[in-house]
């Protein structure tokens with residue numbers, strides 16, 4: 001890897017000193033510490049002359065691709081206006097415009113929007129709104145969920161890795177297995193649960209699709225027992241799984257929806273909680289309570305403009321239809337290419353939120369290697385795959401945060417067939433090496449050992 005020179009080297013060193021040195025070291029070990037110079041659409045160009053295809057999309061931030069020219073221009077024009085970006089004592093008209101468009105597209109009982117800056121912050125708001133509306137404290141979530149790392153959102157996640165060392169979290173939170181309607185109804189029957197908060201497709205749990213009818217049944221059960229049905233669409237929303245919301249793909253009418261990530265256009269943090277008028281009234285129902293839940297950056301002009309411009313691009317470029325057709329194409333090509341390999345267990349997904357699940361090998365020779373790996377660290381197998389795809393093939397991907405055997409394939413919705421073909425050829429080469437080459441495993445085991453030592 002070429003050494004950084006000049007200003008770049010200074011900034012990189014400052015990051016190591018003052019931001020997160022462990023992160024920089026991890027990227028070094030994984031040979032992924034690249035300095036990106038230009039990011040356009042689904043392509044990333046580094047200052048050492050390499051080009052990468054982005055199949056991660058910043059964890060579903062870049063639905064419209066990197067630095068979409070329409071978005072860049074809309075933001076530049078907004079800046080040039082010198083408007084009231086954050087006066088805080090005014091009615092933010094851009095927030096009104098964005099809310100109206102989000103609500104019109106979301107439909108159902110959603111009549112109001114609360115704006116904030118991140119998915120976690122949206123989940124926090126949904127927790128508070130649910131409690132205020134129902135007068136109950138209990139919160140139910142699905143096992144394996146990822147809802148964010150602030151204390152409230154983290155209380156809705158069960159993986160010990162994320163929770164350890166951070167002290168007691170919110171009381172009254174419980175999990176049920178994703179897809180298990182009976183377990184859900186058992187908890188709801190107590191009538192102590194304010195909300196069931198669920199991702200329609202569990203992304204970080206391994207791109208897990210809901211069993212047929214599960215979400216509709218969950219919604220009906222929530223209504224029966226007076227529990228709010230809240231969808232975390234931070235990853236699935238804004239056409240990632242095809243429909244404007246995944247709720248539409250599954251015929252749902254949620255009480256609240258959390259949106260974030262792609263609403264930013266990949267440029268200005270923006271998030272929204274869509275809620276029913278009845279919930280709004282329970283939280284904000286008097287003059288005294290007009291700002292009882294808010295946030296400084298909530299309705300800021302640039303974030304609202306980014307959201308509006310993102311909706312324009314999604315609509316003008318028919319990116320929902322594109323997510324569906326390209327998703328089908330991607331899964332078909334992957335299945336054709338990978339189905340013969342014993343370690344490839346399943347290829348699944350919806351729209352352009354896709355996962356390739358790997359399984360421990362049964363062939364003795366491969367099993368020996370795999371078990372050495374698993375003993376070093378459970379995440380290492382997937383991480384080596386990610387590293388190989390990046391270093392040798394110029395493809396950026398990641399494994400799922402709560403399921404290390406699933407590689408996520410979630411490119412920008414603007415992705416082209418030729419990019420998908422290139423991704424499929426690359427992953428096939430890496431998977432083939434994994435099944436045929438001893439040196440693939442010896443290099444990988446060496447890397448795993450070095451990683452756990454630092």
Ligand SMILES: Cc1ncc(COP(=O)(O)O)c(C=O)c1O
Pocket residue numbers: 059117118119120121123146147148149199203204232233234235260261
């Ligand atoms: C489904 C889901 N919900 C919530 C969050 C938290 O969002 P943020 O990182 O913007 O706080 C994430 C983040 O990855 C997510 O995937």
